[in-house]
Amino acid sequence: MTNSVFVPGHITGFFTIENHEIKLKNGSCGVGFLLTKGVKTTVSPSDNLIIDVNQGGSTVIDEVLSILELKNTDFKITQDIQLPIGAGFGTSAASALSLTMALNEFLNLGYSDELCGQIAHMAEVNLGAGLGDVIAQTGHGMVLRTKPGAPGIGEIKSFDEDVFIGWKTFGGIETSDIISDSHYTEVISNSGDKYLELFEDNPTLENFLEFSSKFSHEINLMSDEVKNLIDYFKSSSDILGSSMAMLGNTVFAFAYDEDAFKKLNIENLHIDKLNNTGIVHD
Structure with missing residues (x-):
């Protein structure tokens, strides 16, 4: 078996x-x-x-x-x-x-x-x-x-949405180094508390993307390549928003249409879809 x-x-x-x-x-x-x-x-x-x-x-x-x-x-x-x-x-x-x-x-x-x-x-x-x-x-x-x-x-x-996700990674960030550092712990929690409270008051996809972007800038962990790709995503009117994955040297963006990502000139871009199913037992 x-x-x-x-x-x-x-x-x-x-x-x-x-x-x-x-x-x-x-x-x-x-x-x-x-x-x-x-x-x-x-x-x-x-x-x-x-x-x-x-x-x-x-x-x-x-x-x-x-x-x-x-x-x-x-x-x-x-x-x-x-x-x-x-x-x-x-x-x-x-x-x-x-x-x-x-x-x-x-x-x-x-x-x-x-x-x-x-x-x-x-x-x-x-x-x-x-x-x-x-x-x-x-x-x-x-x-x-x-x-x-x-x-x-x-x-x-949990909140289900019908949305596509584009992502590209430039490598990793050692999570244990960040979550054990007292400076980053304070900066992350202070910023996170603020946006968590705002999101709980109005839990929308738009707010998630806006707060994620502001949070990523405030905690100051973005590499130049991550920042540049986020800016490029945001330059497209078809992209709903973009930010940095926590904690990784990775960029994600949301769009309602898969073609919004296909039209962009991004090497090694992966296109996925929000998973509204969750865990699967075979």
Whole structure:
């Protein structure tokens, strides 16, 4: 018997850092959105433990197996990571969550989806990889994180939109370096609090794009290449808005029409669509 779970990638537009001594309450509030690409994890029978990942290493897998105390169990784990690692797409969270859910089904552990999410969140916090992607990835469409923490502790609201997304990455930003730096923690949270309050009062697509853009400028993490591409996107009347993925050296933009992106002269531009479905179990 083989079990597969797909968890969508997640891009954050703006956020606050909410540190807590209890790991399951550690996290962030903010607003982001889900992509149709993400991480698909398949667990299948094997005579020994086999880990097959199409990019990156097995750090996240090893952490989840350690939490579940499954190091000596025999099965094959195959991961198809469909987005760049470390570039603001929540791939480590998608890896942890899809793996936990697939193992739960394969081994008949009887865990709830909520508990699987808490295990994945714990792995993320332990690795310093992210603060709010796991709970966001349990939603669909655009996701507002209103209370920090793991699934069952934090709280989210989802909003579906029929919109296309263009993105291009220039590489990664080391998330752990930013979220552990007291200066960036203060700057990010002060700016994020302001825009989170404004968005909660009027949660529209237009406000998400406007606040994301202002937030990215205020926290001052944009490289020149990111800034130049954002400006180029905004020069087109067909583009609804553009900003920087948090936290990654990546630019995203929204448009109602896929052709709006195809008409632009941008090398290595990826075109996706907002994922209004969420997690898929095969």
